[in-house]
Amino acid sequence: MNRKHWVWARGGLVALCAGAALVAQAWTVGQVAPMSGSEASQGRAYAQGMRLYFDQVNKAGGVQGQPVELAVLDDLGHSDETVAKTRKLLSESKPVVLAGYFGNRNLSALLESKALDGSQIPIVGYQSTDTRVMASPQMFATRAGLSEQIAKISTHLATVGITRLALVFEERPDAQDLTALITKAVTPSGAKLVATAMVKNKGSSDKAVQDLQAAKASAQAILLVASSTATAAFVEAYRMDGGTAQIYATAEADIEQLAKRLPVEYMSGLSIAQVVPSPYKVSGKLNKEFRDATIAAGKTLQVPVSFAMMEGYVNAKVIVEAMRRSQPVTPEKVSMALRGLDAYDLGGYWVSFKPGQVGSKYVDLSIVNAAGRVTQ
Numbered sequence: 261m262n263r264k265h266w267v268w269a270r271g272g273l274v275a276l277c278a279g280a281a282l283v284a285q286a287w288t289v290g291q292v293a294p295m296s297g298s299e300a301s302q303g304r305a306y307a308q309g310m311r312l313y314f315d316q317v318n319k320a321g322g323v324q325g326q327p328v329e330l331a332v333l334d335d336l337g338h339s340d341e342t343v344a345k346t347r348k349l350l351s352e353s354k355p356v357v358l359a360g361y362f363g364n365r366n367l368s369a370l371l372e373s374k375a376l377d378g379s380q381i382p383i384v385g386y387q388s389t390d391t392r393v394m395a396s397p398q399m400f401a402t403r404a405g406l407s408e409q410i411a412k413i414s415t416h417l418a419t420v421g422i423t424r425l426a427l428v429f430e431e432r433p434d435a436q437d438l439t440a441l442i443t444k445a446v447t448p449s450g451a452k453l454v455a456t457a458m459v460k461n462k463g464s465s466d467k468a469v470q471d472l473q474a475a476k477a478s479a480q481a482i483l484l485v486a487s488s489t490a491t492a493a494f495v496e497a498y499r500m501d502g503g504t505a506q507i508y509a510t511a512e513a514d515i516e517q518l519a520k521r522l523p524v525e526y527m528s529g530l531s532i533a534q535v536v537p538s539p540y541k542v543s544g545k546l547n548k549e550f551r552d553a554t555i556a557a558g559k560t561l562q563v564p565v566s567f568a569m570m571e572g573y574v575n576a577k578v579i580v581e582a583m584r585r586s587q588p589v590t591p592e593k594v595s596m597a598l599r600g601l602d603a604y605d606l607g608g609y610w611v612s613f614k615p616g617q618v619g620s621k622y623v624d625l626s627i628v629n630a631a632g633r634v635t636q
Contacts (some may be wrong), residue, residue: 275562286322286329287589289314289579292345293362295334298489302387302514302568306360307332309572312553313580323583331355337362338581339369347375357579357594358383360572361485364432371396381591382598384573384582387512389485391437394617402611403535404436404577405618406510410483411447412623413533415510417481417491418449426455426472426479426505427489428494430486432436442483459490465497472503481619483507492521499526508625511535515626516566527628539570545607546574573582577606578619 291308293303311330320328331353335341342361349355356437358381361367367388370376372566376398384400386393393399394406405413414425427442429435435458457471472479481499482505484491491513498507509532519527542548550573555563579594581604586593602614611619 274424280490284494286327286561287583288353288355289330289576290346290349290353290358291330291332291360292335292342292358293332293360293598294337297334297337297496299337299362300488301517301563301566302488303360305364305563305566305568306362306385306575308563309569309574310360310576310579311441311559311572312550312569313573313576315557316553317580324589326589328580328583335346335366337366339363340364341486342366343373343375346370350375350379350381354607355381356583356589356591359575359579360383361386362387364388364393364430367393367399368433379402379591380595381384384579384598385571387627389510390432391434391441397617398595399617400578400613401618402578402620403511403571404533404620404623406485407441407445408618408621409510409535409623410442411448412625413483413531414446414449414451416625417506417508422480423449423451423507424454424478425451426451426457426478426482427458428457428468428472428482428484428486430490431458431460434525438485442485446483448570453533459486465490466494466501468494469497469503472498472499479505481506481508484513486510487512488521490515490518492518495526495530497520506531509533511567514566514568515628516568519628527629530605531627534567534626535622536567536570536574537621537622537624537628539565539567544609546609547607549607574606574609578604578611 266626291307294300295303295438314328314330333345333349335345361383367386368390382398382400385402389406402428413546457468459465459468484507491509495507508529509617515532528554539550540550550570563626583589585597601612602612604611609622610616
């Protein structure tokens with residue numbers, strides 16, 4: 261081979277390698293969430309839901325010609341791990357967006373750590389009811405907020421004459437702000453809080469039950485703002501003590517987890533606010549798309565179909581739309597695209613961040629009947 265041909269061959273090889281590298285590049289979405297531990301089923305299901313949609317997008321050519329990949333690290337549900345793993349993710353994977361974070365303490369610790377300072381990277385889709393977290397400009401909720409959930413519950417109860425409500429919540433630094441938010445949310449329906457109790461840790465559910473009894477306020481229903489683990493512990497303690505009031509939990513409580521942890525007699529009458537359409541029905545375009553995606557995935561699904569999986573799927577659709585509107589795809593551009601998202605239809609489920617950081621108002625109620633079956 262003469263020098264001319266060698267130079268051409270070498271140039272072609274370099275171009276080929278460069279082209280291969282370009283194809284191999286991907287837009288990375290980073291998730292730090294419980295993949296093991298007591299809340300793992302929700303974290304894993306949420307991640308699976310996001311992967312379902314990213315796989316669909318990638319098979320269709322990706323976003324602006326590049327695939328979307330999900331990089332996941334396990335924080336075991338521990339706030340210190342959330343901070344450490346997020347730093348690791350930002351350093352090594354260079355995500356353009358973070359997504360699918362869980363827990364009041366976890367997100368509060370992340371924001372307080374300053375790990376995100378100096379970066380405009382958004383966190384899209386998270387499960388937290390901490391009022392300070394929800395106020396952060398880097399947080400974008402693709403589900404209805406706590407106010408919308410409580411308003412839906414109190415309006416439903418008011419139609420059957422139930423207006424005296426008790427509030428039970430997991431220990432949190434913004435307890436005063438939470439009580440004010442709940443009070444404001446129930447007032448338009450004519451309801452009022454007549455008692456409050458706090459679950460401080462896994463072993464304090466009995467104390468919360470005693471506090472409600474001591475209040476002697478004859479609450480007709482209980483509003484429960486807590487994780488799945490704390491919700492299950494309180495419901496069990498309350499029912500074992502003979503409590504008969506209806507219990508309405510917010511969406512942080514995963515109905516599939518509760519069904520595994522509690523006997524049918526304790527689950528009966530329990531209602532949970534759902535912030536995405538049912539994954540078990542085909543009643544709209546979004547439901548059908550999700551069902552088709554799970555069928556196509558077949559045996560590759562690592563966890564059972566659930567509301568958390570549907571929520572992850574919804575969240576991925578919002579992230580991809582923001583990426584498509586970004587030129588180029590960078591954390592800053594994705595944040596700008598999210599803030600400009602107005603009345604975006606995901607198939608009967610609407611998301612809008614104009615105004616505010618809470619993108620959806622969709623809330624439905626799942627109720628467990630006497631046979632232990634979920635009705636909606």
